[in-house]
Amino acid sequence: AQTVTQSQPEMSVQEAETVTLSCTYDTSESDYYLFWYKQPPSRQMILVIRQEAYKQQNATENRFSVNFQKAAKSFSLKISDSQLGDAAMYFCAYRSADYGGSQGNLIFGKGTKLSVKP
């Protein structure tokens, strides 16, 4: 079974600085998706960024980028120029890529709570 591990329960960053959140996963599959979801105090789940395992290029979305190391099974999220609105719980998630039918569920890590200091 696949597992996702976030080893940092809490992180803190100064406004305008850069922070990196760590995520490792375990799988025997070769094709899958990785995601970072953000959950602000409103509790809504918001997709931050996605990475397809077959793509070697790291995904980037504005101030958010990932460092995807497939061999090491590592998927970290870098937030540049941190803003107060980035304060939230961040969840790393894994999903199998099943092109034959319905795709599997998302497997989440336990989350990292990010605080942003003004």
Next chain:
Amino acid sequence: DSGVTQTPKHLITATGQRVTLRCSPRSGDLSVYWYQQSLDQGLQFLIQYYNGEERAKGNILERFSAQQFPDLHSELNLSSLELGDSALYFCASSGRGWGGELFFGEGSRLTVL
């Protein structure tokens, strides 16, 4: 707006009672997923339906059941409620060709007193 609608948004009930949570997926999405998030915890997968059929089960209690109807909406039934069932229940949907992303509703917050 994710396009996934969940009702009710908030629900307060007593131990031993039964409640039903409803989810309407995004238009055209065949897969529906239910997740439970207890206070300050991660999201635990409960169950998945695909086009009306149960596709995968996670850590779903026997007191809980779900179904997906022909119009693709889904209901999660929670019975013999206990204090520990208090949580945020998320529904999510997905379709093919969307890069694997799950689209989440805003959740139904259940409080059992």
